Amino acid sequence: MKDTIQLGIHHLPYHAVCDQTLLRQKIYPDMYKNYYWSDDFSAKYYIAQAKAGFIAVTDFFEEKELLLPEIQFSYALLDFKDLHISKKVQKLFRQKPLKLHISQNPDAVVQAISKIHKNNWLSPRYFRMLKQTRGADDNFQLISAYIEEEGKLVAGETGYIIGKTYTSLSGCSRREKRYNHYGTAQLVLLGQYLQRKGFAFWNLGQPYMDYKLALGAKIYERSSFLERWFEATKGPSSCTIHEASTSSFVPEKT
Structure with missing residues (x-):
């Protein structure tokens, strides 16, 4: 380019x-x-x-x-067949009974983001706007995905569903040593969850962060992205998360 x-x-x-x-x-x-x-x-x-x-x-x-x-x-897009699970995350899955929680309520995740990332762009006004999208369009849904341990949110993110796509907005993970690799584990679990639900791909946004490519994402220039985007987002969403309360998802065997 x-x-x-x-x-x-x-x-x-x-x-x-x-x-x-x-x-x-x-x-x-x-x-x-x-x-x-x-x-x-x-x-x-x-x-x-x-x-x-x-x-x-x-x-x-x-x-x-x-x-x-x-x-x-350009955009980082993950096709689920390319999802990479590192040896460290595989080891974490064997050691810990981690569960991914999926919720229509992003409050807990956004509060955690604000605590961990000071002065981040996900401002109170932006968050109020996000919450106002609920029920406003049949082909748009805000969700959160997170891992808890001992009653604490240790890794999570919020994003939105349009059609058969999921787009990440912002996320966080606790920085204590005992939570090493939990952030990556949350991403892997979310990728597996989206694949199981029949999503076409995961839009991870900006491609310059190494963790996205390590996860298996590939870089698409704007025109190539838009071609895939409009094909996967047209019409009412068939991948809506219907649960009114939090649901959970455990890792698939690796």
């Missing part, structure tokens, strides 16, 4: 993320731009930009909090 550079951050209103002609003819082909901004923190806007392939974070400009939808230059 040619060198890219962000030449200013432009406003991205609601009508723009819903305009397929504008997206396909101007925004998606423009490989000099990835970040845009919006002050629209509504559930309707958030769902629309997510369906269009953007992944949004937050930042402040002149003390005003803004939403920054990013149509990335």
Whole structure:
């Protein structure tokens, strides 16, 4: 891919993320731009930009909090046949009866993220917006996935389901030595869970973090990502998590 550079951050209103002609003819082909901004923190806007392939974070400009939808230059996607389980995680599974909990309520995970990662982009306003998406669209669902030990959340993440895709937003794991590899174990368990539920792939977002490639993800440039994205997200979701309360999933044999 040619060198890219962000030449200013432009406003991205609601009508723009819903305009397929504008997206396909101007925004998606423009490989000099990835970040845009919006002050629209509504559930309707958030769902629309997510369906269009953007992944949004937050930042402040002149003390005003803004939403920054990013149509990335490239994405890390995990096809479940490529899921890699390291020897250290396999050993952890043999030693510990770990369970992955899946919930429609992200409160506990987001609270843990805020404690472990200070000044992170998943701000209180962003979180309120995420919670407002619940029930707003039949093809969008916010979930959390986490591991607990001795009543404590030790590793977890939150993300959303669209169609047959799951997109990670943010996660955390406790840093004490006794919880070494729990973060990776949570990812492996989630990958196995998504595969069992019939998801097409896992969108891990930015590809520059080594752990994603170590997990088995591969890098897709924007155009290749969008081709797979729209095929897997069209129509009502067939991979919705229906449990009203927390469910659990144990590792498959390795």
